Amino acid sequence: MTVIKGKKMNHISKKTIVGLIVFGLSAGISSIASASPESDAKAFQKYFTDRFPQVPYDDFMNGAYTVDKAGRENWEAIEEFPPYEPFIDDGQAMWEKPFKNGKTYASCFPDGPAMAHKFPHWDKEKKMVMTLPLALNNCLEANGEKPMKYKKGDINKILSYITYQSRGNKTNVVVPNDPDAIAAYEDGKKFYFQRRGQLNFSCASCHMQNAGMKLRSEILSPAFGHTTGFPVYRSKWGTVGTLHRRFTGCNKQVRAKPFKAQGPEYRNLEYFLTAMSNGLELNGPSARK
Amino acid sequence: MIHKAKSLAKSVVGKKSTVLLAASLGLGSLFFSSTASSAGLGVQQTSAERGQEIAFTRKLGNCLACHQIQGGVSGGNIAPPLVAMKMRFPDRSQLRAQIYDPRVKNPDTSMLPFGAHGILTPAQLEDLVEFLYTL
Numbered sequence: 001m002t003v004i005k006g007k008k009m010n011h012i013s014k015k016t017i018v019g020l021i022v023f024g025l026s027a028g029i030s031s032i033a034s035a036s037p038e039s040d041a042k043a044f045q046k047y048f049t050d051r052f053p054q055v056p057y058d059d060f061m062n063g064a065y066t067v068d069k070a071g072r073e074n075w076e077a078i079e080e081f082p083p084y085e086p087f088i089d090d091g092q093a094m095w096e097k098p099f100k101n102g103k104t105y106a107s108c109f110p111d112g113p114a115m116a117h118k119f120p121h122w123d124k125e126k127k128m129v130m131t132l133p134l135a136l137n138n139c140l141e142a143n144g145e146k147p148m149k150y151k152k153g154d155i156n157k158i159l160s161y162i163t164y165q166s167r168g169n170k171t172n173v174v175v176p177n178d179p180d181a182i183a184a185y186e187d188g189k190k191f192y193f194q195r196r197g198q199l200n201f202s203c204a205s206c207h208m209q210n211a212g213m214k215l216r217s218e219i220l221s222p223a224f225g226h227t228t229g230f231p232v233y234r235s236k237w238g239t240v241g242t243l244h245r246r247f248t249g250c251n252k253q254v255r256a257k258p259f260k261a262q263g264p265e266y267r268n269l270e271y272f273l274t275a276m277s278n279g280l281e282l283n284g285p286s287a288r289k
Numbered sequence: 290m291i292h293k294a295k296s297l298a299k300s301v302v303g304k305k306s307t308v309l310l311a312a313s314l315g316l317g318s319l320f321f322s323s324t325a326s327s328a329g330l331g332v333q334q335t336s337a338e339r340g341q342e343i344a345f346t347r348k349l350g351n352c353l354a355c356h357q358i359q360g361g362v363s364g365g366n367i368a369p370p371l372v373a374m375k376m377r378f379p380d381r382s383q384l385r386a387q388i389y390d391p392r393v394k395n396p397d398t399s400m401l402p403f404g405a406h407g408i409l410t411p412a413q414l415e416d417l418v419e420f421l422y423t424l
Contacts, residue, residue: 198406205399210367215354217363 037175037185037275044276048224052212060225061280063288067212068219075287084160084233084285087240091161094154099143105158108139113162117169117282120271122181129184129267133159133242137262150261151245159231160240163284171228171282173275184264188272191265197256218289227274229286240285243270340420343413350409350417355399359424367399374421385418 035043049057055066065072095113098104109115116132123130133155137147148155175185195202206215207223214220230243237245244261247269251258259265334342344352345361357364358371378384387394389404403409409417 198408199401200406201399209397210399213367214365215367216365 037173037182040189041276041278045224045279047208048211048222052222057279058281060222060277061228061283063225063229063286064219064221066222066225071219071289078287082233082285083235083287084231084240087157087160087231087233087285088164089161090154091157091159091164094158095161099140099145101143103143105136105139108135108142114165114169116159116163116166116284117172120173120267120274122176122178122184122271124176124178124181127180128264129188129271131262131267131270132162133244134262134267151242151248152239156231156240156242159242160285163231163282166282167284169282171274171277171280173271173278175271175275184268185271185275187264188268188270191269192272197251197254199254199256201254203250223273223276225277225280227270227277228280228282229284229288231285233285233287235287235289336416336419337423338420339413340416340418343409343417344420349413350403371421371424374424378421381418381422384421385414388414388417 048060049055052067059066062072062075065075095105106112111118119132119135120129122128133148133150136155136158137150140147148158175181192203195205203223206220207226210220211222212219227243230246231240232246233240234246242261244266247266248258248261341360343350344358347354352358352371353361353364355365355367356369356371357366364370374384378387388409390402391398391400392402392405401408404411404414
């Protein structure tokens with residue numbers, strides 16, 4: 001097991017930030033402020049390709065199944081009759097059904113539905129990270145329709161359809177040279193490495209530091225590739241759910257107060273996390289335990 | 290029936306073996322050997338028995354999440370197996386301190402600050418140490 005011993009960062013005191021140590025080893029602590037999203041992604045991905053040299057680069061989109069052999073066999077069997085299939089069909093119906101005013105989603109998204117790979121992106125006008133679910137609801141509200149809930153329910157159907165149509169496109173989050181965009185990215189990065197909750201874990205504690213290790217009998221999935229497969233049919237949920245739903249669950253699991261789905265914290269986190277998987281194909285919707 | 294066997298065994302065999310016997314009779318008995326059932330039989334759990342319950346209960350110590358422990362099922366491999374504890378921690382206060390706040394020895398630890406964050410009470414920490422010393 002790789003043990004990452006870091007330099008003590010007294011001014012950060014109790015908030016041990018594993019990631020700074022990881023990036024620090026490769027880039028030098030003093031250069032963190034000038035580290036770019038590109039160099040971050042490179043260091044991030046190298047950490048995982050070094051840790052799991054037997055896993056082909058492209059396979060990281062398959063989450064824990066890159067390293068969980070038994071789990072992979074079960075998963076491949078499940079993929080014969082994917083549990084997310086009905087959601088794709090329902091989602092297609094949603095995409096095609098006209099709003100009360102006669103328009104459809106296509107009027108907001110002429111390039112759609114194969115557009116999941118264009119999100120999240122920096123919205124220069126609104127000065128915020130724009131995610132696909134948020135963009136869909138913006139379209140609904142602009143057309144006098146009721147917005148969807150962000151964790152459970154119908155949004156998962158239309159997201160399943162859109163991501164299915166988008167399969168094969170590569171993750172390519174480009175953080176523009178805009179101080180607000182960079183701030184949002186850095187905010188997401190900080191969130192990722194920040195310990196939180198009574199149980200005092202950061203996302204990195206499990207998905208970087210202990211990726212591939214067993215928590216009871218569950219193998220912790222590597223963070224590299226985490227975003228490619230959403231929305232996900234999670235056996236535990238018995239349904240398809242969103243990335244922000246999973247963020248909520250993870251925060252609750254470490255007894256931290258979760259943040260609002262599609263609020264700034266989770267959107268910025270999504271921005272950082274997706275950028276770290278740049279280069280990997282989108283393969284949603286996916287099935288996971 | 291399992292609890293009756295336990296109390297009988299305790300009177301005959303002694304504390305340590307009772308813990309092993311209880312473990313071999315199945316983990317289920319430990320989860321349900323709450324104070325309610327023990328009190329009903331007028332049998333008090335020993336400190337080590339309470340400690341084992343704490344170690345194996347997900348909402349308390351949940352030690353099996355990361356450690357393999359004798360008598361526990363499907364322990365994780367994130368951390369060292371808990372064996373030879375007396376040899377490894379001859380000083381009881383060191384073991385207690387490590388559980389209380391493992392960040393002192395390792396700021397990048399994956400272990401919870403069980404005492405410092407109030408995950409376990411001081412009494413629970415004592416029971417847990419008692420149990421760990423049986424390993």
